Amino acid sequence: MAEKNFKRYTVTAALPYANGPLHIGHLAGVYVPSDIYVRYLRAVGKDVAFIGGSDEHGVAITLKARKEGKTPQQIIDHYHEMIKNSFESFGISFDIYSRTSSPQHHQTAADYFKKLYEKGAFEAHVSEQFYDNKEHQFLADRYIKGTCPTCSFDGAYGDQCENCGSTLSPTELINPKSMLSGEVPIMKETKHWYFPLDRYEDFLKQYILEDHKEWKTNVSGQCKSWIDGGLKPRPMTRDLDWGIKVPVKGAEGKVLYVWFDAPIGYISATQEWAQATGKNWEDYWKKEDTKLVHFIGKDNIVFHCIIFPSILKAEGSYILPDNVPANEFLNLEGNKISTSRNWAVWLHEYLIEFPEQQDVLRYVLTANAPETKDNDFTWKDFQIRNNSELVAIYGNFINRAVVLTHKFFGGKVPDITSYEQVDLDALANLEIFPQRIAHSLDQFKFREALGYLMDLARLGNKYLAETEPWKLIKTTPERVGTIMNVSLQIAASLGVLSRPFLPFTYEKLNQMINMDHLNWTDAGKPSNLQGGTSIGEGRLLFEKVEDDVIEKQIQKLMNTKKDNSIEEQLIAPSKPMISYEDFSKMDLRVGQVLTAEPVLKSNKLLKFTVDTGIDKRTIVSGIAKHFTPEEMIGKKVMVLVNLAPRMIMGIESQGMLLFAENKEGSLKAVVPDAAASNGAGIS
RNA sequence: GGCGAGGUAGCUCAGUUGGUUAGAGCACCGGAUUCAUAACCCGGAGGUCAGGGGUUCAACUCCCCUCCUCGCUACCA
Numbered sequence: 001m002a003e004k005n006f007k008r009y010t011v012t013a014a015l016p017y018a019n020g021p022l023h024i025g026h027l028a029g030v031y032v033p034s035d036i037y038v039r040y041l042r043a044v045g046k047d048v049a050f051i052g053g054s055d056e057h058g059v060a061i062t063l064k065a066r067k068e069g070k071t072p073q074q075i076i077d078h079y080h081e082m083i084k085n086s087f088e089s090f091g092i093s094f095d096i097y098s099r100t101s102s103p104q105h106h107q108t109a110a111d112y113f114k115k116l117y118e119k120g121a122f123e124a125h126v127s128e129q130f131y132d133n134k135e136h137q138f139l140a141d142r143y144i145k146g147t148c149p150t151c152s153f154d155g156a157y158g159d160q161c162e163n164c165g166s167t168l169s170p171t172e173l174i175n176p177k178s179m180l181s182g183e184v185p186i187m188k189e190t191k192h193w194y195f196p197l198d199r200y201e202d203f204l205k206q207y208i209l210e211d212h213k214e215w216k217t218n219v220s221g222q223c224k225s226w227i228d229g230g231l232k233p234r235p236m237t238r239d240l241d242w243g244i245k246v247p248v249k250g251a252e253g254k255v256l257y258v259w260f261d262a263p264i265g266y267i268s269a270t271q272e273w274a275q276a277t278g279k280n281w282e283d284y285w286k287k288e289d290t291k292l293v294h295f296i297g298k299d300n301i302v303f304h305c306i307i308f309p310s311i312l313k314a315e316g317s318y319i320l321p322d323n324v325p326a327n328e329f330l331n332l333e334g335n336k337i338s339t340s341r342n343w344a345v346w347l348h349e350y351l352i353e354f355p356e357q358q359d360v361l362r363y364v365l366t367a368n369a370p371e372t373k374d375n376d377f378t379w380k381d382f383q384i385r386n387n388s389e390l391v392a393i394y395g396n397f398i399n400r401a402v403v404l405t406h407k408f409f410g411g412k413v414p415d416i417t418s419y420e421q422v423d424l425d426a427l428a429n430l431e432i433f434p435q436r437i438a439h440s441l442d443q444f445k446f447r448e449a450l451g452y453l454m455d456l457a458r459l460g461n462k463y464l465a466e467t468e469p470w471k472l473i474k475t476t477p478e479r480v481g482t483i484m485n486v487s488l489q490i491a492a493s494l495g496v497l498s499r500p501f502l503p504f505t506y507e508k509l510n511q512m513i514n515m516d517h518l519n520w521t522d523a524g525k526p527s528n529l530q531g532g533t534s535i536g537e538g539r540l541l542f543e544k545v546e547d548d549v550i551e552k553q554i555q556k557l558m559n560t561k562k563d564n565s566i567e568e569q570l571i572a573p574s575k576p577m578i579s580y581e582d583f584s585k586m587d588l589r590v591g592q593v594l595t596a597e598p599v600l601k602s603n604k605l606l607k608f609t610v611d612t613g614i615d616k617r618t619i620v621s622g623i624a625k626h627f628t629p630e631e632m633i634g635k636k637v638m639v640l641v642n643l644a645p646r647m648i649m650g651i652e653s654q655g656m657l658l659f660a661e662n663k664e665g666s667l668k669a670v671v672p673d674a675a676a677s678n679g680a681g682i683s
Numbered sequence: 684g685g686c687g688a689g690g691u692a693g694c695u696c697a698g699u700u701g702g703u704u705a706g707a708g709c710a711c712c713g714g715a716u717u718c719a720u721a722a723c724c725c726g727g728a729g730g731u732c733a734g735g736g737g738u739u740c741a742a743c744u745c746c747c748c749u750c751c752u753c754g755c756u757a758c759c760a
Contacts, residue, residue, distance in 0.1 A: 217687095217688070218687080218688050218689090218754095221686090221687045221688060222686095222687055222755080225686045225755075226686090226687090226755085228686075229686070229755090229756080298753095298754070299754085299755095328688080328753080328754085329754085367695080367708090368695065368696095371696095372688085372696085373688070373690090373752090374689085374752085374753055374754090375695080376695090378694095380694095381709090384694090384709065384710075385695095385709080387720090388709065389709075391722075392723075393723080395719095396720070399718090399719055399720075400719045400722095400723075401719095403719065447695090447696075448697080451696090458724095461719095461722095461723050462723085462724065464718075464719090464723075464724090465725085466724080468716090470717075470719095471718095473718095540720065542720085544720060544722095599684090599758080604757095604759050605758060605759065620760090621759075622760085640760090643760065644760085645760095646760055648758070648759075648760080649684095649757085653760070
């Protein structure tokens with residue numbers, strides 16, 4: 001709990017998956033907050049290990065490799081480098097940035113699995129899965145392609161149809177084909193090791209809902225939902241040749257489930273770091289006086305709050321995460337960030353288009369971080385925050401203090417003659433800031449902390465406005481020395497407290513006002529800068545971002561939108577030729593909707609009674625998102641009457657209504673002429 | 684449909700265990716000022732706290748219902 005006095009901190013940031021570059025969403029959700037937190041802890045002298053690395057296993061990477069005609073190793077090498085560079089460029093100050101393909105990790109993860117295996121922590125189950133007889137491999141869902149049972153799209157994957165978005169199971173596909181050999185896969189038995197999460201229900205309830213009531217509501221709410229929904233054993237192994245070999249007998253050709261091995265990556269990276277620095281890694285993972293914190297996005301809550309703690313618990317000697325401050329998602333200009341649709345601000349592109357402006361992005365993403373709910377990043381907001389906060393308030397204050405000191409005192413910190421009340425008030429205010437900002441950071445309230453930081457810059461501006469040294473220099477110059485001294489003290493404190501948030505700005509400011517000897521608790525004191533010390537030449541900390549720069553970025557996104565919509569308008573290619581005989585098997589008729597009502601407990605299904613001319617029958621159709629029951633009643637429709645009946649939500653559907661589906665997924669009615677009579681054949 | 688998280692000024696967010704005229708930053712308007720990147724400083728306007736009902740002397744805050752957004756989950760022949 002918060003009041004506990006921890007001796008050291010292990011802070012992890014979610015391992016980015018090495019199949020694509022990083023974008024602002026990654027930074028806002030995980031890496032900037034974790035970096036701020038860690039830099040703050042270091043500033044107050046804490047012993048911290050900040051752990052990161054690339055997640056390089058799993059099916060998605062093998063698929064990407066296959067698609068691009070490369071090896072998985074080439075893919076992960078490429079993105080690992082790219083991701084690592086982005087982190088370095090943005091000043092994400094990992095103590096180690098490792099990768100799950102490292103030998104150290106393979107060893108650690110395999111050992112971990114083996115230990116649990118020997119303790120009897122797993123249950124082995126045999127199940128039937130698709131198998132490619134030619135390639136002698138079991139097929140992951142994504143490795144199976146076939147015709148979508150919903151929309152008849154030919155290239156549907158075993159887990160999802162990319163044409164209509166249906167979630168599928170591979171057994172539902174019509175004409176399933178292996179993507180490896182193109183052969184028809186067979187069903188074959190395979191054995192896997194399951195982690196019985198259900199046995200950890202009581203432990204999880206106590207751990208999350210009782211012992212950690214301080215967790216963010218979005219996190220504990222999500223966990224409660226999972227726990228209440230009933231936990232099931234989850235397979236921790238997969239039939240795949242890319243990953244960490246399962247280290248037990250009878251597990252040839254199997255690897256650890258990527259979500260088993262990835263969190264262990266935190267541990268193996270810590271080991272690597274400890275080896276390199278002469279530390280004992282176990283101090284950071286097994287001592288009760290260590291605080292373990294996982295920074296993640298909301299998509300990872302279940303793995304970090306439910307599965308990983310259970311796995312740690314099962315092993316027995318590890319501490320548990322003390323907090324998991326998961327953030328929500330960041331949207332971009334009103335739309336969800338999407339890698340595949342290129343709807344993102346890519347970090348490697350930002351670095352080129354906004355050189356030397358990493359702190360601006362860090363600032364904007366912190367000020368607008370999705371801490372409690374999804375937030376929207378807009379370029380307009382980026383510009384405003386830069387121009388009217390960083391430039392106008394922060395940069396301006398520093399510039400004023402430095403320029404005036406040069407103008408009046410030749411660039412030397414003047415001595416204090418005597419304080420007046422206005423000085424004492426300002427200094428008293430100043431004193432509060434380190435504690436106030438620290439308090440927010442301790443609670444992971446980064447935007448609040450950043451707000452306080454800006455308040456300190458405001459304090460400086462206000463102090464200058466009240467004391468007006470540019471006037472006094474003409475009348476009572478001896479007073480101005482004290483004023484500039486106080487201003488520079490504020491500037492120095494501002495610099496020190498900015499360091500976790502704006503590390504690059506700190507460095508620039510440090511060139512002007514040397515603050516390297518100061519730490520967090522020095523900030524707020526009235527005499528950090530000695531009289532007579534020289535300060536450097538004034539230099540702007542932030543530049544204004546002009547309209548045309550922003551417009552260019554917005555235009556770039558508009559182009560992406562245009563490209564996407566062109567792609568979406570592409571007409572699906574014709575399916576393979578069929579014979580008239582094939583066609584004539586279908587009995588298509590004109591029908592008329594007699595009744596229509598929503599299906600209980602479903603939000604996509606409508607139940608119809610249709611007069612097919614032959615009979616009046618029940619048909620269930622998944623069109624509730626597109627049509628209301630009222631507007632369907634009385635409509636003429638096209639019906640496939642000889643489709644085998646099927647139970648849907650407890651209702652037998654006897655046929656299928658035909659609709660046109662636009663590329664973006666909206667359904668349009670295909671209506672026979674009103675003069676066509678019910679039961680008329682369509683051919 | 685179930686579960687979870689949200690819906691508070693134009694925008695982004697605070698609002699502690701229910702208690703006087705609902706707060707902040709930015710944007711906007713007015714004033715003052717010129718040391719400063721037309722920046723700073725002071726002031727102002729702006730909200731039936733998603734909507735409806737209830738409990739209470741008193742509700743943004745508690746209870747019920749409805750609507751909207753996001754996430755997980757089920758259904759889509």
